[in-house]
Amino acid sequence: MDARMVYREASTTGAAPTTLVLRLYEQMIEDLRQALQALERGDIERRTERINHVILILGHLESHLDFAQGGKVATDLQSYYRALRQNLLYAQLHQSRTVLAQQITDLLALREAWIHVEQLQSPTRGTADRPNAANSPLPDETAGRIDWNG
Secondary structure: OOHHHHHHHHHHOOOOHHHHHHHHHHHHHHHHHHHHHHHHHOOHHHHHHHHHHHHHHHHHHHHOOOHHHHHHHHHHHHHHHHHHHHHHHHHHHHOOHHHHHHHHHHHHHHHHHHHHHHHHHOOOOOOOOOOOOOOOOOOOOOOOOOOOOO
């Protein structure tokens, strides 16, 4: 079994909901990085597999939004998840490195917001155990990107 997988499984046992959300964001970022690499190699099967996995995670995240307690934040996240899904479909159809890279950048920014929320909920816990996800490729343009208006 992959050591990173063992770490992730161990770190989610009894974890707070924000920690679980962070793990899902980290997985989506990693999946999109792998999809981008597959796009650059011309590996259609791997690219499709990784993008499909991100779409599956998005469905899970969206299905667990609590609109009663989350209010505008939940509505904004739903809009973001839907726009991300549309952008991924666009990137897949048009084989767009730029759109994929922008989705990584956007997820990294939102991941930072979740880290801040986690720190507010548990100020004694640091982020030293977080993988460094700041090495994302930056796009030259955002053509074909759908904004989520959040």
